[in-house]
Each structure stands twice: as structure tokens, then as C-alpha cells.
Amino acid sequence: MTAHPHGNASDPGAAAPRHLIEHVSDQIRVTAGQAARLVRQKTPEPVLDTTGQVATAAKGNRTPLLALGAALVVFLLVRRGRGRK
Known part of the structure; x- marks a missing residue:
């Protein structure tokens, strides 16, 4: 059986990249929210x-x-x- 380079649903390691993507997405949302608040505070x-x-x-x-x-x-x-x- 050959391993698929991106994993599959039965592969326990397939959840790791998905979890990483969700984590990075959350970080981006938080950082964007902080930047938006800072801009609102600094803008007249x-x-x-x-x-x-x-x-x-x-x-x-x-x-x-x-x-x-x-x-x-x-x-x-x-x-x-x-x-x-």
C-alpha cells in the first residue's frame, strides 16, 4: 500500500495539518482584529x-x-x- 503525500481520512496524521491550518487561521484573525482596533484608536x-x-x-x-x-x-x-x- 502506498502512502498518499497529503494523507487521507483514515490516517491519524492527516488531522495534524488541518489542526495547524486552523491554528494559523485563528492567529491571523486575532492579529487582524488587534490591528483594526489599533487603527481605530489612532485614527481621528x-x-x-x-x-x-x-x-x-x-x-x-x-x-x-x-x-x-x-x-x-x-x-x-x-x-x-x-x-x-
Whole structure:
């Protein structure tokens, strides 16, 4: 019987990588949460208010934002293509 390099469900060692991935994911979530709290604490209140207003407006106007983003990507691709000629 050949061993599968990534383990299988009946292999007791297969849980170790899964456990490691969950542990690393938890660490990333904790670190991201700490970073977000630090940014909120250090950012002036008027900036936080403006950011919240922009986020609310963006959620309400997704279609125009997506269209604008797509137009920007097309513009940049065309500009890049013309610069190589």
C-alpha cells in the first residue's frame, strides 16, 4: 500500500495539518482584529466618520462603482498596450 503525500481520512496524521491550518487561521484573525482596533484608536474621529459615510455610499451604489472600476481597468489596459508600440 502506498502512502498518499497529503494523507487521507483514515490516517491519524492527516488531522495534524488541518489542526495547524486552523491554528494559523485563528492567529491571523486575532492579529487582524488587534490591528483594526489599533487603527481605530489612532485614527481621528472626523476621518472615521468620513470613511463610514464613503463605505455606506459605496454599498448603496455598487453598480456605478463597478462600472467605474471596469472603465478604469480598460483605460489602463489600453494605455499600457499603446505604450508598448
